[in-house]
Amino acid sequence: MKFKCNKNKLHEAIANVSRAVPAKSNIAALEGIKLSLSGDQLELIGYDLAFGIRTVLNVESEDSGDLVVNARLFSETIRRMSSDELIITVDEKLNVNISGGSAEYDISAMPAIEYPDFPSIGAENSLSIPQYILRNMIEHTNHAVAVTDTKPILTGELFDLEDNIFRMVAIDGFRMAIRTEHTPISEKISFVVPSRTLNEISKLLAKGDASAEDEAGEQDPEKISKTELCQIYAGEKNITFEISGYYVVSRLLSGEFHNYKSSLPTEFKTEVIVKTREFADSIERCSLLINEKNKCPVRCIFEEGSVKTDCKTVIGKVNDVVPAEVNGEPVTIGLNNRYLLDALRACESDQIKIQMTAPNRPVKIVPVAGDSFMYLLMPIQLRN
CATH class of the missing domain: 3.10.150.10 (DNA Polymerase III, subunit A, domain 2)
Known part of the structure; x- marks a missing residue:
């Protein structure tokens, strides 16, 4: 030939x-x-x-x-x-x-x-989503996927569709990441896609469609061209992503994913509104003193008008203050610096709400308005 x-x-x-x-x-x-x-x-x-x-x-x-x-x-x-x-x-x-x-x-x-036969496209369930949205959802949740196979199902991300809501969920046992988008699909569909598959398809997904931008430069989903859509076909064991002429086929993970909805806090005693970038900068300053040999949680003190952060290791110590709107009871909580930074860097809004119940209960991070993301972090016990 x-x-x-x-x-x-x-x-x-x-x-x-x-x-x-x-x-x-x-x-x-x-x-x-x-x-x-x-x-x-x-x-x-x-x-x-x-x-x-x-x-x-x-x-x-x-x-x-x-x-x-x-x-x-x-x-x-x-x-x-x-x-x-x-x-x-x-x-x-x-x-x-x-x-x-x-x-x-x-x-x-x-x-x-x-050469083995390539799997056929499974089309028991299908959905269409703008490429830039799917890419965004992957990039803002994959940091919370489990990296060990102690519980193999958690090495993937849950695609959970129900009542016109599409949630992508990642959990590693210490934190949870949820990205939410609206979808025309009303029936309940759920499956778990390996993290490796999502990381690879994110490299094929477009960042945005210039022809679909509105006057403010934001993407308008109604103007997205068909070539900038990702078609997803989910079968019983396999899933196929159709992306700009590429067909990506992957096995789905089998097993029961964690009932994440039962883990979401519904009440809180303290709510903090803080600028995302300022809080992230403060945690980054604390992180300079933390490494694999010198591990230490960052102490976060949420009190009226501010968030105080401090950290002390054999390398040195640091104290910092970030202005914040704190409503409710003052609370002091210890957090893993890397997990907290991963969540803050994934937040899309200039300001975030941090909701807490007690020093030994999960910390919830959400946008000030809307429900596009949610991050949960397990606290670390602080030494006196």
Whole structure:
């Protein structure tokens, strides 16, 4: 088979599908990319049996055929070619000739029959969401995903849809992150997507659609073009994300996700309104004295008119004050600096509300207006 294609478009497609190619595998074919040519359509697939990416590239050809080529070698070969247009020829012995400009490569390939079948799209449940919104939801919750597999279900994020509300939830046992968006879907749908899958698709998702901006420069969801939407198809065991010509397929995590709604505080005795950036800066100043060898919670004293923060380790000590509106009972609470910073950096509003019941109860962080995010942090016991 033989085809002609644009170098940059081919390399971009290779780089993206290679995200699903394992560096090492007991199945040699999985270390490669499957290429399937049918006329002027070249399909590229990367797959590791649990996670896969597929796309189709327009090329110039009237041939057909398929093969598997080593992902890393193929990517580097294409990247280093000097010509913008490449001609790729494959003979009967699966020798791949790549030519363009002054350079010419010959590399070996494997038969496509050795490559596992790519999963079909599961469409039992489907939804459509602007890419920039899904990207935002992932980026603002993935910090709270469990990094150990003590409870495997928590290494993913819950997609929870019910009554026209879409919540993405991450929990690691010490904190919780929830991002909320409205959706036209009213029925109850829930599934858990591996964190690795979400991290990879976030790299494919657009940050925004310039043509959909309103007069204030904000995204108007009603103006989002179809190419800037992400289509999600969820089956019983697999999920597919369709993103700008790429199909990302992943296994869903099985098991019972934590009943997060039962963990949400409904009452509080202290409510604090503080500027997000000022509070984050204060915690960052305290964090200079905290590391793996010198661990210490940040003491936060919420009292009338201010939030006082302090920290003391063998390196030194720091005291800081941030103006705040404090309503209710004064409270002193210890918090993990990194967990708190992760939450503050994910907050989208200039000001936040911090709600507390007692020094040994979860701290709740929400926007001053609306319900787009919620972060829960477990406190740390302070030493006198």
